[in-house]
Amino acid sequence: MRISVEDKGVGIPAENLHRIYDPYFSTKEGGSGLGLASAYSVVKKHNGFIDCVSVVGVGSTFTIHLPASSRLPMVRVASAPAANRGAGRILVMDDDDQVRTVVARQLQEAGFGVVAVASETAAVEACREALSQGRRFDVALMDLTVPGGDGGKEVMPRLLALDPTVRGIVVSGYSDDPVLADCKRHGFAAQLAKPYHVEDLLAAIATATTTAG
Numbered sequence: 001m002r003i004s005v006e007d008k009g010v011g012i013p014a015e016n017l018h019r020i021y022d023p024y025f026s027t028k029e030g031g032s033g034l035g036l037a038s039a040y041s042v043v044k045k046h047n048g049f050i051d052c053v054s055v056v057g058v059g060s061t062f063t064i065h066l067p068a069s070s071r072l073p074m075v076r077v078a079s080a081p082a083a084n085r086g087a088g089r090i091l092v093m094d095d096d097d098q099v100r101t102v103v104a105r106q107l108q109e110a111g112f113g114v115v116a117v118a119s120e121t122a123a124v125e126a127c128r129e130a131l132s133q134g135r136r137f138d139v140a141l142m143d144l145t146v147p148g149g150d151g152g153k154e155v156m157p158r159l160l161a162l163d164p165t166v167r168g169i170v171v172s173g174y175s176d177d178p179v180l181a182d183c184k185r186h187g188f189a190a191q192l193a194k195p196y197h198v199e200d201l202l203a204a205i206a207t208a209t210t211t212a213g
Contacts, residue, residue, distance in 0.1 A: 002102065003064040004092070011056035023145075023174070034147060037172040039064075041096065042195060045175050084164035088138035089130070092116040093123040094171070095146045103141070106198045112205075120150040120158075127166070129160050137166050139208055141186075145177055153179055157188045167208040 012020060012027075019025045043050055047067050052062035090112050094100050099181040100116040107114045115126050115137070123140070130136050140159050142152025155167045170183050173194040183191040189208035192200060 001066045001068055003066075004061055005064075006061045008059040009071060011058055012052070012054040012060055013056055017052060017054065018210070021050070022122065027184055032196040034145065035077075036192075041174050041176075043212065045193070087111050087113075088209070089113040089115070089135060091123060091126055091130075091140045091159075091166075093118070093146075093152065094143040095149070096143075103201070106201060110198070110202055118157045120146065121154055123156050124162070127162050136163055138165050139205055140168045142168055142170055142190075144170050144174075152188075153186055160187055167211070169204050169208050179180065 007179045008129040018025060020036050023034060025039040040050055043064055048065050051065065052060060053063075065181070090107055092100060092103055092107070092114060094103065094116070095118050097118070100118065104114045104116045112179075115130070117123050117126055123142075127137060127140070134166065140156065142156055143173070144152045146152075150169070152170045159166055167190075169190045169192055170179055170186070170188045171192045171194060174180070174182055175193040179186050179188075180191045180193060183189075185213040189211045190204045
């Protein structure tokens with residue numbers, strides 16, 4: 001299967017084409033350089049690849065190639081399996097507004113109390129405030145990459161310094177990231193690769209909360 005996306009923008013110079021999927025590489029002022037890197041990671045995870053043809057001053061065409069399947073699609077159950085439903089409080093840190101909203105709703109529907117924040121400063125403050133109120137978090141869901149700030153790898157030690165009992169889950173769109181490969185070494189009890197379904201999220205929480213410290 002092929003999907004093509006075309007724009008009529010400024011185009012990409014030939015000398016930059018080999019770097020456009022590198023994390024944090026951007027020629028735009030204020031750009032994070034994570035959009036194409038994330039897209040590449042997702043497509044690669046599904047055994048596909050991306051082609052780009054670009055002409056400066058004319059525009060760019062990105063073509064996503066994905067392997068076809070002869071199998072009928074599986075029907076996924078939207079609601080969370082009863083075995084994975086639970087209670088507790090979860091701290092979510094993700095700089096993407098849409099991601100925070102969706103994840104918070106999924107967790108609330110599964111029976112959890114949720115506080116969702118966009119930055120490392122807000123995450124540490126939320127943890128400190130929860131402890132002062134006697135309403136500590138059971139799990140901290142930490143995005144590994146936060147443009148312009150500290151991500152989960154840097155924030156998790158600060159949360160553990162405040163509350164050694166909080167169980168961390170590291171989340172990343174880069175499935176081959178070394179932190180995901182060895183999450184416990186970095187203070188996390190479980191890992192979760194984007195994109196994921198609600199069943200994956202609840203399974204990661206179950207793993208985190210049942211893993212011995």
